Amino acid sequence: MKPLYPDLWISTPEFPAEDNDIMMHGFMLRHPRGNLLFGRIENPDDHNVIELEGGAIRHYFTHWHEAGPGAALIQQRFNSALYCHSRSLSAVMTSVEPDETLTHDELHFGDLQILSTPGHTPGSTSYFYASPHGKKYLFVGDTLTRDHERWITVQVPDSNRADLERSLQRFRKLRPDVILMSTTRGHLSWQEVTLMEWLDAIDEAEQSPVVVRESPLYLPRH
Incomplete structure (x- = not known):
């Protein structure tokens, strides 16, 4: 893992053997209450860094595609509570058993x-945090x-276009400074944005839906 900001770290990227243009990341937030993990963090070296940085108290998934064997190892090693949306539960449980499920908007x-932001998957969830260091982070998963x-x-086999449109409209009301993504193609998994850049990004995404008919984990080639 490496630091992006004083309180935010990014995991070692994963490059699937099927397509090394794809990059997958997770994140660690150094919250005043304890370290919080977001997304997929599979690399054992990252788990060692988490231990050196004080462990983790919670691990949040943005959607079920992030479930993997590393999540169970993190849960066991740090006794951290794993959270996912209730609509992701059955898929997540093929890899790991969550401690808590989310069903609606909450404040932790x-x-x-x-923030419940279904569409990419039925249980897609986003997380918004205003850092005391000045940046506002939005963890969007693959929405x-x-x-x-x-x-x-x-859009993957279990996506819902109408839900996705509503979730993007929710994003318009937020004012993030940094967008943190789970999976990207040919691009870093974070992006700083101004308000205008953020609204333009949503406009562009609405006009550029990509449909994946096979594997839900990987983005398609052009």
């Missing part, structure tokens, strides 16, 4: 907003992502 620790130089949405 008084400053971490949990909105980058394909090289363009913003896209990704």
Whole structure:
């Protein structure tokens, strides 16, 4: 793992053997209450860094595609509570058993907003956090992502286009400074944005949906 900001770290990227243009990341937030993990963090070296940085108290999934054997190892090693949306539960449980499920918008620790943003998958969830260091972070999973130089949405077999449109409209009301994505193609998994850039990104993604008919984990090639 490496630091992006004073309180935010990014995991070692995963490059699937099937397509090394795809990059997958997870994140660690150094919250005042304890370290929080977001997304897929499979690399054992990252788990060692998490231990050196004080462990983790919670691990949040943005959607079921992030479930993997590393999540169970993290859960066991740090006794951290794993959270996913209730509509992701059956798929997540093929890899790991969550400790808690989310069903609606919530506020954790008084400053971490949990936002139900279905569409990419039925249980897709986003997380919004205003860092005391000045940046506002939005963890979007794969609800909105980058394909090289363009913003896209990704529709997989269990996606719902109408839900996805409503979730993107929710995004318009937020004012993030940094977008943190789970899976990208040919692009880093984070992007700083101004308000205008953020609204333009949503516009572009709405006009550039990409449909994946096979594997839900990987973005398609052009």
